[in-house]
Amino acid sequence: MRFFLLLAVCLALPVGSQATPRPRKPINTLAELRDSIQKVMKREHIPGLMLVLATKDSVLIAEGLGLADIDRKTPVTDQHLFRMGSITKMFTTMGILKLVSQGKLKLDDPVSKIAPEVPIQNDWASTNPVRVVNLLEHTAGFDDMPFNKVYNHEATDPQGLAAVKVFEPALRCRWRPGERFSYSNPGYVVAGYLIEKLSGQPWHQFVTEQVMRPAGMTQSNLNLRPDQTGRYVQGYKWADGSFKKVPFLPIYGGSDGSLNASATDMARWIQFFLNDWQTQTGQWLPDSVLTEMETPHSTLAANAGLKAGYGLANYTGNLNGKYPYHGHNGGIDGFISVFGYNRELGVGYALSNNGSNPLASINKMVADFLTRQAPSPTLTAQPLDKQAVEPYLGQYRAGSPRNEILGFLERQLTGVSLRMDGDSLVLSRAFGNETRLIQTGPLTFRKANDNLPSIVLTVDAAGNRVISDQGNYFRHSSWLEAWGLRLLLLISFVFVGFSILAGIVWFIFTLQRSYAAPDAWLRLLPGLGALSLIAAVFALGNLVGNLTAGPDETLPATIIFAGTLVFAGCCVAAVYLLVRRWKFLQNGWLKAYLLVTILSSCYVAGLLFANGWIGIRF
Incomplete structure (x- = not known):
């Protein structure tokens, strides 16, 4: 996690609504x-x-x-x-x-x-x-x-x-x-x-x-x-x-x-x-x-x-x-x-x-x-055109990342949904708040507290239904495509993170019970890989937060390079050992845990590999 x-x-994902500010004394x-x-x-x-x-x-x-x-x-x-x-x-x-x-x-x-x-x-x-x-x-x-x-x-x-x-x-x-x-x-x-x-x-x-x-x-x-x-x-x-x-x-x-x-x-x-x-x-x-x-x-x-x-x-x-x-x-x-x-x-x-x-x-x-002395403006509004809006209801995935190197996470995790609530149209963020939209023209909308329309429903050249929200591009998708991939990645992160705690427990057991080397490595590799990945993520945060660092300060870049490689290597080795030792594992819960954890790690590693992150060099 x-x-x-x-x-x-790093992606600046919207993860929730902000606290309501306290009223200020007029200036x-x-x-x-x-x-x-x-x-x-x-x-x-x-x-x-x-x-x-x-x-x-x-x-x-x-x-x-x-x-x-x-x-x-x-x-x-x-x-x-x-x-x-x-x-x-x-x-x-x-x-x-x-x-x-x-x-x-x-x-x-x-x-x-x-x-x-x-x-x-x-x-x-x-x-x-x-x-x-x-x-x-x-x-x-x-x-x-x-x-x-x-x-x-x-x-x-x-x-x-x-x-x-x-x-x-x-x-x-x-x-x-x-x-x-x-x-x-x-x-x-x-x-x-x-x-x-x-x-x-x-x-x-x-x-x-x-x-x-x-x-x-x-x-x-x-x-x-x-x-x-x-x-x-x-x-x-x-x-x-x-x-x-x-x-x-x-x-x-x-x-x-x-x-x-x-x-x-x-x-x-x-x-x-x-x-x-x-x-x-x-x-x-x-x-x-x-x-x-x-x-x-x-x-x-x-x-x-x-x-x-x-x-x-x-x-x-x-x-x-x-x-x-x-x-x-x-x-x-x-x-x-x-x-x-x-x-x-x-x-x-x-x-x-x-x-x-x-x-x-x-x-x-x-x-x-x-603007304190300016008169309050008259804001445009018109009744919701339900028939025109109907085809645009549903789930949407993000599709215009600023940094392509992090774009795969934005596409997987960021999205919005559009639904009607009575006579209102509601825009909801995948991990954030929801906003009521007020129609201002043919398929253009402003947010309830905004002074101008900033959202439009339209179609791209390929015929995909699209929401543009203050410049952010969201493409229509099925619920399974939007939330299925999102949940798969989040669940994988959970198991990758949990493998560290489990690895500590297995390490203690290994010291006490003297497991055979292949069985010990099978239990420890997912956690070692997860630790390597976390080290790479911390190094990435250090690199992004210190972009003025000189080219001779290579430690964060080295950790990212090595950490992602070690994570992928641990995944490959864990799969190999799981196949080799599968028939010798007697505990059903252990087999299920190892199978789910190693597959989760492999899914994350595959996603990183497909997007150029394994062994990446800055």
């Missing part, structure tokens, strides 16, 4: 907001914070709270640079949009037409080529970056096509491009290369000149490595009761996450959007292009009429708040960041912390504060 639990954490002033945020920072171990709130016409706050460097006790100022992570993708996309306005490409252009040298593997290339829009909306079907390619530990940074080829194994379409959303950083490395090829400039130079400077951002940069200005905030993570420094390591390519920004510049960025891209020197691009940026184009959900979701590096968030916001968030070791705006209300905000901590509570606090 520990194996299941730890990998579930009505900036002073009260600042005070509330500082209390959260202390409670959640956040050393420092960028805090920016702005309207179309004024900057309400653009400052720093807490410390930029704990050892030196340096306070965060509005000039300090935070690593903004994936918010960079908005800048890269706007660089592409600038090239579109110059007539150098179109969003619907196949990447193979613009840059045939990019090594994309696509079994659907003749009918569904990977287009530029697929890169920007994460709908190419690419894998995300592997764990050992998140940071570059070398002294130099690969540029251009060399940076793209770092991620060549990830540039394989796992399904028909334009069908499903699955977040992929390598797709944005390709987008950065397209900027370089078509502009004739390094991508960061083009984006700085054509996007950042027109927006008024003069202090921020897209550097992969820190310069000597000393304005960079130190990143931390809270572990073992204290803050640990996180090294500033470059990522590959940079067009997916290298932005370093100050509070002052993020205030200008917010107002750039709130004023529909109008600058002091004129209109940057038509505001109709901004609307296009906010609108998803290339998924099944978008084609079925859903407007909320991930557009051109611009997604719809705060769906369970009073009003939605557009924008993007970012995460890079040591930092978590959020940028959000609402053009209708003319308000926006930016946050970044240097403690690796989620910003959910502060994000909600700020978003609610900015």
